[in-house]
Amino acid sequence: MSLLAPLALLGLLGLALPLVAHLLGRERPQKIRFAAVRFVRPREPVVTQRRELRDWPLLLIRLLLLAIFVLVLARPVVGSEAAVAVLAEPHDAIILLDASASMELRVDGRSDRERAAEQLDTLLDALPPGSRVGLAISDPRAPSVTLRELSDGAPQVRAALDGWMRSEDHGPRPGAWSLSEALPRAAALLSDAGTDGQDRPRVIYAIGDPTERGLGSLPELAAGAVTVVPVPTRGQPGAEPPAPPEHVGLRELEWEPAPELDPRAVRIRALIHRYGPGSGEGEGEGDEQLEVAAALEIDKREVARTRVTLEPNGDAAAEFTHTLDGASEGARARVRLLERDDDPLLVDDRRHLWLTATDAVEVLVINGDPSETRANDEIFFLSTALGSGELAEGISLRGLTLDQLEDRLSGKQGDDPLAEVDVLVLANVRALSAELAPRVNARVAEGMGLWITVGDRVSAKEYNARFAEVLPLLMREAVYAGTAPGRTEARSEGVAPVQLSHPIFEGSTADADGDIDLGATRTRRMFLLEPDPRRGADIAAAFTSGAPALVTREYEQGRVALLTTTIDRDWGDLPLRPGFVPLATRTLSWLAGARGHGRGSVVAVGARKTLDRAATYSVTTPSGASVPITPPREGEPAIFEATDFPGHYRATARDSEVERFVVEFDAREADTSAVGLARAQLGDESSGESGTVTIYEPRWRELALILLLLLGVESGARLWFTRRSSGG
Numbered sequence: 001m002s003l004l005a006p007l008a009l010l011g012l013l014g015l016a017l018p019l020v021a022h023l024l025g026r027e028r029p030q031k032i033r034f035a036a037v038r039f040v041r042p043r044e045p046v047v048t049q050r051r052e053l054r055d056w057p058l059l060l061i062r063l064l065l066l067a068i069f070v071l072v073l074a075r076p077v078v079g080s081e082a083a084v085a086v087l088a089e090p091h092d093a094i095i096l097l098d099a100s101a102s103m104e105l106r107v108d109g110r111s112d113r114e115r116a117a118e119q120l121d122t123l124l125d126a127l128p129p130g131s132r133v134g135l136a137i138s139d140p141r142a143p144s145v146t147l148r149e150l151s152d153g154a155p156q157v158r159a160a161l162d163g164w165m166r167s168e169d170h171g172p173r174p175g176a177w178s179l180s181e182a183l184p185r186a187a188a189l190l191s192d193a194g195t196d197g198q199d200r201p202r203v204i205y206a207i208g209d210p211t212e213r214g215l216g217s218l219p220e221l222a223a224g225a226v227t228v229v230p231v232p233t234r235g236q237p238g239a240e241p242p243a244p245p246e247h248v249g250l251r252e253l254e255w256e257p258a259p260e261l262d263p264r265a266v267r268i269r270a271l272i273h274r275y276g277p278g279s280g281e282g283e284g285e286g287d288e289q290l291e292v293a294a295a296l297e298i299d300k301r302e303v304a305r306t307r308v309t310l311e312p313n314g315d316a317a318a319e320f321t322h323t324l325d326g327a328s329e330g331a332r333a334r335v336r337l338l339e340r341d342d343d344p345l346l347v348d349d350r351r352h353l354w355l356t357a358t359d360a361v362e363v364l365v366i367n368g369d370p371s372e373t374r375a376n377d378e379i380f381f382l383s384t385a386l387g388s389g390e391l392a393e394g395i396s397l398r399g400l401t402l403d404q405l406e407d408r409l410s411g412k413q414g415d416d417p418l419a420e421v422d423v424l425v426l427a428n429v430r431a432l433s434a435e436l437a438p439r440v441n442a443r444v445a446e447g448m449g450l451w452i453t454v455g456d457r458v459s460a461k462e463y464n465a466r467f468a469e470v471l472p473l474l475m476r477e478a479v480y481a482g483t484a485p486g487r488t489e490a491r492s493e494g495v496a497p498v499q500l501s502h503p504i505f506e507g508s509t510a511d512a513d514g515d516i517d518l519g520a521t522r523t524r525r526m527f528l529l530e531p532d533p534r535r536g537a538d539i540a541a542a543f544t545s546g547a548p549a550l551v552t553r554e555y556e557q558g559r560v561a562l563l564t565t566t567i568d569r570d571w572g573d574l575p576l577r578p579g580f581v582p583l584a585t586r587t588l589s590w591l592a593g594a595r596g597h598g599r600g601s602v603v604a605v606g607a608r609k610t611l612d613r614a615a616t617y618s619v620t621t622p623s624g625a626s627v628p629i630t631p632p633r634e635g636e637p638a639i640f641e642a643t644d645f646p647g648h649y650r651a652t653a654r655d656s657e658v659e660r661f662v663v664e665f666d667a668r669e670a671d672t673s674a675v676g677l678a679r680a681q682l683g684d685e686s687s688g689e690s691g692t693v694t695i696y697e698p699r700w701r702e703l704a705l706i707l708l709l710l711l712g713v714e715s716g717a718r719l720w721f722t723r724r725s726s727g728g
Contacts, residue, residue, distance in 0.1 A: 094187075132149055289309050292308055334351070337349040385585065409432075473553075475528075522573055603649075611637055614638065
C-alpha cells in the first residue's frame with residue numbers, strides 16, 4: 001500500500017477540530033435568581049470549568065469521518081510491478097491480448113482470461129498522458145481498436161474488450177491462435193496509424209499466459225523496430241514463473257472398424273494425458289498416481305465406461321468397443337472424462353467422432369484389357385488382392401470398361417460415374433479423350449484418389465497430354481529390362497526394398513519375413529519417367545536399376561499413384577509375389593485417405609471447412625441450428641466458416657449428399673507448462689527509460705464509499721443526541 005499524495009496526510013492535523021468543537025460546544029451556565037439568597041452577602045466568585053466530554057460516540061464518528069476524508073485525498077493505491085517499457089514519456093502502444101484456449105486455465109478460482117482483463121485495465125491506467133493506444137486480440141474474429149489518443153482510446157479499448165468477453169455469439173472460443181500469429185496484425189495497427197507528426201516510441205504490450213505458445217512464442221522486436229513487452233497473467237518477466245495447477249485432458253481420439261468382433265463393431269481409442277504436477281495438496285498431485293474415469297457416449301447416450309491410472313506427466317490409453325445399431329448415416333460419438341468438475345482446464349475433457357460401420361471406400365476399376373479367362377484378365381489379381389487384404393470389409397469394388405466410363409462421363413447413359421468414387425484405378429487403359437480427361441483431373445483436385453497402372457495399351461504421349469497436371473512424373477517410354485545403358489547383361493529387373501519412410505508403408509517391414517516382401521519380383525518391362533523435382537513426386541518403390549516402380553504425388557486435395565509396370569503377368573510376376581497383397585491394399589488405403597469418406601474429417605476451432613462440392617449446403621451445428629452455405633463463386637466448392645464450438649457438424653447438399661465432420665479443440669493448447677520470460681529492452685529509437693514501472697490499483701474508491709456511509713451514520717447520530725439532550 002502506498003500513497004500518491006502523501007502530503008495530504010497533513011490534513012490529519014484537522015482531527016483537533018472536532019475535539020475543539022466539542023469542548024467549545026458545552027452549555028453555558030445560566031443564573032437563576034430566587035428569594036432565599038436575596039439577603040446573603042456575596043463572596044468572591046470562584047470560576048470553574050467542567051472538562052468532561054459529552055456525546056463521545058458522535059465525536060469518534062466525526063474523527064473517523066475526517067480521517068477517511070484525508071486518506072481519500074492522499075489517494076492510497078496498491079502497486080504491482082508491470083512491464084511498461086517506456087517510463088514517463090508519451091508513446092504509441094498496441095495492447096495484444098491472448099485469446100487462445102489455454103487462457104481458460106483457472107488458478108485460485110480465476111481464469112487467465114479474467115486476469116488478462118485486469119492487467120489490461122491497470123495497464124491503461126499506467127500509460128503516460130499524451131500516449132496513443134489501440135487493441136488487437138489473437139482471435140481473428142475478435143474486435144480491434146485502431147491507434148488513437150489515450151483519452152479516447154482507453155474507453156474504447158475497455159468497451160471493446162468487455163463487449164467481446166460478454167458476447168455469446170462472437171465472444172471467446174477455444175481456438176489455437178498463438179500470440180506470434182497475431183503479432184503481425186498488431187504491428188500493422190501501429191504502422192497504419194502513422195506517426196501523427198510526432199516521433200513517439202512504439203511498443204506492443206502482449207498480455208497472455210507464460211506458456212510456450214503464449215508469451216514464450218514472441219520475439220523481442222516486431223517488424224524490426226517495435227518493442228514487444230510481455231505482460232504475463234501469472235508471475236513477472238525475469239522471475240521464475242509459478243507452476244500451473246495440474247489438469248487432465250484428452251490428447252487424441254481415433255476409431256477403426258472391428259469386423260473380427262461383429263460386422264458393425266467399432267473400436268475407439270482415447271489417449272488421456274496428465275499435465276502437471278500440481279502444486280497443492282490432495283489426490284493426484286506430486287508423485288502420486290491418479291485414477292481417471294472416461295465414458296463413451298453414442299448419440300448423447302452413455303454406453304460404456306472405463307478407468308485408467310496416470311503417472312505425473314504421463315499418458316494412458318482408454319479403449320472402448322461398441323456395436324452400432326443404427327443406419328449407415330453415421331453415429332455421433334463422444335468420449336469425455338468423468339468426475340473432473342474441479343479440473344482447472346475443462347475445455348480438453350471431451351473429444352468427438354463420427355462413427356459408421358457400413359461406410360465403404362468406393363473403388364472404381366477401369367479394366368483396359370478384359371479377358372474371359374480370369375487368370376488373363378487385367379484386374380484379376382488386383383481384385384483378388386483387395387478381396388483378401390485387410391481392407392476387404394471396407395471396400396466397395398466396381399468395374400467398368402473404358403467405353404462404359406466414357407459414355408457415362410459424356411452423359412449418354414446413367415449418372416456421373418465419378419460422383420461417389422473415392423479411388424479410380426486405370427488399369428492398362430488407353431488415355432481418355434481430350435474432352436473427358438479434365439473431368440478426372442477435376443475430381444482428383446476435389447479429393448479423389450487416382451491409381452494408374454501401365455501396360456501395352458498405355459501411350460506415354462497421350463497420357464502426358466491428358467493427365468499432365470496430375471501425373472507424379474511425365475512418362476517417357478516403355479522399355480525392356482537390359483536395354484538401359486549399362487544393363488545389357490540383364491533380361492529382367494528386380495524390385496529394391498520399398499521406402500519405409502513413405503506414408504504408404506508406414507509401420508511396415510520390407511525384409512523376407514516382413515509385410516512387404518518384393519525381393520524376388522522379376523520384371524521384364526517398365527515405363528521410364530522424366531525426372532522433374534518441381535512436381536513434388538515421392539518414390540515409394542524402385543527397381544534395382546534405380547528407375548521408379550511406384551511413384552506418388554499429392555495434387556491439391558487428392559492423391560495420385562503411378563505403377564510403372566503391370567498388375568497382371570504380362571510384364572512380370574509382381575502379382576504372384578506375397579508382397580503384392582499388402583502393396584495393393586496399402587496403396588489403395590493411402591489414396592482413399594485424402595477424402596476420409598464417411599468417417600468425417602476433423603477441423604480445428606475457427607478453421608475453415610471446404611466442402612466437397614460446388615453446391616448449396618445446409619450445415620447443422622452442435623446446437624441444432626441450421627446454417628445455409630453457398631459457394632463463393634460459380635464452380636468453386638462451398639466453404640463453411642462458423643466452426644466456433646467443438647462438436648459434430650453435418651452438411652447436407654440439395655441433392656441429399658451428406659458430409660460429416662467434427663470441430664475439435666487443439667490439443668496443443670492443453671500444455672500449460674510455464675516458461676521463463678525475459679524483461680523487454682527498448683531499441684535505440686527510444687529516448688525514454690526502459691525496464692519496469694509500478695502499476696497502481698486505486699483503493700480510494702472503496703474509502704469514498706465508506707465516507708458516504710459514515711456521513712449518513714453521523715447525521716443519524718447527531719439527530720439522536722440532539723433529541724436526547726432536549727428531552728424529546
